[in-house]
Amino acid sequence: MRGKYREIQEKIYEYFHARPELQTPLEILKDEHRELCWRQMYGLIKEAGIRPLKYVVEDPGKYFAIVEAAGAVDISLGIKLGVQYSLWGGSVINLGTKKHKDKYFEGIDSLDYPGCFAMTELHHGSNVQGLQTVATFDPITDEFIINTPSDGAIKWWIGNAAVHGKFASVFAKLMLPAQDAKGVSDMGVHAFIVPLRDLKTHQELPGIEIHDCGHKVGLNGVDNGALRFTSVRIPRDNLLNRFGDVSRDGKYTSSLPTINKRFAATLGELVGGRVSLASSSTSILKVANAIAIRYSLLRQQFGPPNQPEVSILDYQSQQHKLMPMLASTYAFHFATSYLVEIYSQMKTTHAEQLVGDVHGLSAGLKAYVTFLYSEIFECL
Template structure:
């Protein structure tokens, strides 16, 4: 079904010549759709979704949800189902709504031990052999309790990942099995009190002693205390400590030589007694605003000696006589290689954040379908999701959940390819793509949880309905594994690098290759004819949508490059970057949105079932047009979109929100999230109010 605006657009690309009265009546007819029962779209072939009041009946709704769920379901869904079933069978391992920090930490560790030792999951083996299945397990564990998902990530992605990715065979032989079966719980000690994102400026030192063949780990000042270290406060027995490798008498004039940041295995507690080892001071970071099942601590090292073999030496080694060797020629290259191997943490966070968004949207949508409020005079009250304002809040968010699902699935596949091939181009793509998706998705999810809470009114404020815990537990996703603002700058920096190499005759890496086709376009003026096209067929054409996203990115890239060049002459490189920082962040976000849309469009095209493909196309169109409308000022400023076309985009985005509302039940059901994961009474599939009242004793 087309909007009146889009139907007029089919008559030509010119402006609207109807008089004001006719236009007003047309608008009223469109708005009236939100209070009536219109016929489903003949183009989309979609049936209305079932409402709690039973006023709308979906034809084949459950079948549609099942078909869509089958397409969304990855090859590792059975693994996730086993994790869900395990926790469902163990009420003693399910996290209650209220508990103390100490109790939550103890429960979280028991959950992890049970998952590994009773359910037989071997996360480190999965990460080494099938990263996609590992991330599926992490998402499922986080569904049971986000603290559990994070604690699992600390143990396996970070502590275990450092052994696999930064160590060599001797380290894997010694530590792999103990990490996998939880005999060796550990920490990842990178962040310091004064330095988090700027890893190259860490101050902890590891000085080689050639007499004893040992490294001496030392915290030179309070600013170098390792801070926010997961697993440190209670459970960690080892820590991978990032420190400056110092070689005495190897520098100029016999001064110590600083070889840059390296990683070292440092025992911090006795394996048998759990006593803190000599020279190590551990303090508890205390109660946090979320993730209180994770025991974060602070570590100080006072001349702690470790064997030379405890250097994770994949990218740099020290011989018995104190000579340093590396296959990489400079400190910067070694540092880049080291951090490049640690991208798995960001991949896992982006992937898990989408899971949290799905839970939040599911609760909000199901409640909006259930809750009735007001309505036409002398008629039954209507579902709050029938209100245009509520659709405007939730339906683009639901569409984004689908878009992010396919984007992070692609990211995991690229990461798996990287681990199998060690291809440098793929590694570069994954590094920047994981930075961008992690930053963009976690920021979006953090904002969306609050919108979901608000959309559920007073009931959203009840702790049992989970929004508070979801919001607080997820909030730190924007900070750890790289602050989002810093990560977006990495994306912008890489885009500028690719831009410069293109003009030097180089080739663009795979993730950015669309810029190759846009290089000429962004320098030219938009086509004055196409800028006025407002027909629905044109606006829902994926070629138009993707071209719009990519055009915006290309314009932003070209303009920020020119600004940087201008300001660097007077401010220098750092000053110019800072002057253009907001511009650079917008560029990075625009590029990531382009990648997300491209992966969504590809997923729609791949879908083998026609009805499911049409449903996904509807959701994809809403995602694309909603994002274009939200940044319509950019498109208007460069005349990419004429006023009449901007108006048509707005109207069509509103109408697509309405159409998505008609199938919202099927769309959230297709996420295939069991009640164990949803848990919120107002988000259950049936008898929500009955379950809710039971929680307060009726």
Template sequence: MQTLNSKSKSNNNESNSDAERRIERLSLHLNPIPHLSWNNIEMENCSRGKKLIVDTNSLSGYMRGKHREIQEKIFDYFNANPHLQTPIEISKDNHRELCMNQLLGLVREAGVKPLHYVVNDPAKYFAILEAVGSVDMSLGIKMGVQYSLWGGSVINLGTQKHKDKYYDGIDNLDYPGCFAMTELHHGSNVQGLQTLATFDPITDEFIIDTPNDGAIKWWIGNAAVHGKFATVFARLKLPNYDAKGVSDMGVHAFIVPIRDMKTHQTLPGIEIHDCGHKVGLNGVDNGALRFRSVRIPRDNLLNRFGDVSRDGKYTSTLPSVNKRFGATLGELVGGRVGLAYSSVSVLKVSATIAIRYSLLRQQFGPRDQPEVTILDYQSHQHKLMPMLASTYAFHFATTNLVEKYAQMKKSHDEELVADVHALSAGLKAYVTSYTAKSLSICREACGGHGYAAVNRFGSLRNDHDIFQTFEGDNTVLLQQVAADLLKQYQRKFQGGTLAVTWNYLRDSMNTYLSQPNPVTARWEGEDHLRDPKFQLDAFRYRTSRLLHSVAVRLRKHSKPLGDFGAWNRCLNHLLTLAESHIESVILAKFIEAVQSCPDASAQAALKLVCDLYALDRIWNDIGTYRNVDYVAPNKAKAIHKLSEYLSFQVRNIAKELVDAFDLPDHVTRAPIAKQSGAYSQYTQFVGFQ
């Protein structure tokens, strides 16, 4: 009994001792040894380099490019018209009316004509869209519905007669319109749409019908309140006199008036209902449309890719339903380009707010010394600095996408069309998913003040969330990218030429099919790890490895499961492949942007940020590289250590990097992100004098 008591006391003493040691260590963490100041510790850990001197104006000029003037015109217009600025608290109905007034003011007072740029200068249009979305995301989406979707469908899917009739009315907002594609039962699977457009040769009209509730057009922007027209996607049905029935010619687009031009009353045969209050974007009036034998003239068929004559004969320059469908959707790819580009602007705003606040807010620090800013904590740097690097990476990747899209619209080059289609799908999916996650991280990084509506994270997060779904669900879009990669893989082994975006696979796949180099796998010097060639090779090697392995898996599973079953069995693998490919494209464009930067100080800053982006991504997937001995253990450790060091270095110029986004206080609007007097403006907002 005494022995047991002795053991019990001994164990208690050990437990007390352990607890005391833990308390002592925690105390040292919160109150470091007096003679080691915070700055000394940082200097000791980060003595390899000095803070860069960044010319913010040069960096900003390089990033914003030639469209800076039109964006500043938009910012200045809304700053000069406070009645058009969106308040923190606003009802759904008031927000919708404000949003329409904002758009009218932009077009009729400020003189910005978006449709002109949709047709003649797409890059400038996307710059306008970015600026407008920074003012109010609902306004950006409403403008996109009017000009990219409704206007774009008329311009891109119609012929000259449609442009002559509708262009001016769309441009000056006399003809507000909708884009009625999505149905209750069908979204991503556009070929499965059920709305019918049956040709009546007796009256020379199409009859638009909603055959069942599943075919009700749903989530149609501009439909609930303001729209007078809709581009309706429906299955074209033509009389087949030989078979004494009807022929289904596939999905086509039709202009359908939905409200009277003078009275604004809903037209006969059309039923419109409000989709109601949404998680976000409540300035956009989404509605649901049902059609009951609505007759429209034959000329209302948008007939660029297929036409119907007076006697009901169908003609097209494209030989099949699939070819016509592909051409139709190909002309609508601008919506995805715009979403990817706009998502980056949301990321810029949220990163600016979070980083400025993190440089302002002070908390804890060495004993008897001033508190330090929360961005001086390594954990905070780990949250925000790779995100800042990603924002820069995404900026250059989406800017390149916009340039490619503009070239495509001018040249109509088939290879460029395919390139833009794949890139827009992948970047839209990848960037919007990343931004959605980052918005929550930014809110958390600002603590309780990030939860205040006035500091905008709630509205930014809610408004942006749907970016992951519309213009193509992200998971579906990534599958499209994976399918394109597999086609290129097949071409590579059949001796065919690879499309522009996939050229790297030719050499990278050969590298993958051989064994990793055991010498370079151990190189861990900083010069080597910061070499763009090493970084890009690593990204591309991973993509090639994933592509080869998923091709083998699909072949293995296709016999017992069939093509669809094999695809579903490998789906997560395919999504990872698509994301890896997009990351490779993003890094390649970032490296090009760094090398093309004309200002030495801006180039040095971009190089630092690019290195952080690359090494952070490699470290996040280090298991993949270790599994195939592409990176030895000592090199993996060096990558991790260097990425943490680069985060610290980027933190040192974080203010300059967010200032280079050139977002005025009246655009970011969050009191905690004000460039001066942030706390005083915050306290004034809640009522203190």
């Protein structure tokens, strides 16, 4: 990324250069990696004074530059930052209203409120509209009751849940008392702030069951977990109510007329996650290319008799492997930089044309970059 964000990236690199004990060793056990990743993130926020949340809103390019630099230190750190700031923080800021910003912004930004983004369920991943977790409004106590109705509805793969998260933005079907035969009306998927663990003791709160998703193929510095809710009561105010609200007497209001329109608006606000994935996958490709090309330059083998051996980068077979990857990485860099640029414009102008462009380009680029990324890593 560098360019106009060079200064903040240098600050991050300098902080980690000065703290060798925070660098991730080549071999590390899962639990140690998770703790190290937490200490890396804590140091970045509390000691180096990096405050990412306002950039999520005001200058996404700068936020992605922070994630890129952190990801170069350890990709688990980049992802853990993404969970805290883009997913948990982003859902509160983008789907909530002023009362949520006033209450949670500082705690999220300072890392006093580590949190999760709990959308995916065991039986519903891509199909978010089909998820089964319910949030039923109780007009007597002015609360929502969050329930996991079946094993398939357990929230799964939730980053920050297994060890560090104190809160989660939980996506659930909003149910209101109604006069029909079923006794409730389904208002569609909404997001709710649900406290998971006690802020002081870190104990799981009543009705919250947390399991560890365990070891993964990669990113083991991130503690993914599973969440089950049993009659968890939260105040009505914890509904992230930007696109739909419930009044004290249980009446639903929204500026958007249908469940489908509300769903599209809700997911539309989360498009930053896709932009971030395209951008951070490109960052990893840059690191991989730099390592492979530098090595090929320094590694010497064969050559004319009685002459210094030749750098393997001078061999055509090596160039045929590396140069197309380098060229693709440059192309991805410019394409994702453009995406980040129009995404930043979209966040400030909300122009309809840009919303469509960002949606299409981010969906395509995320799929394309991550597909080629896995192909390239197979070759390297």
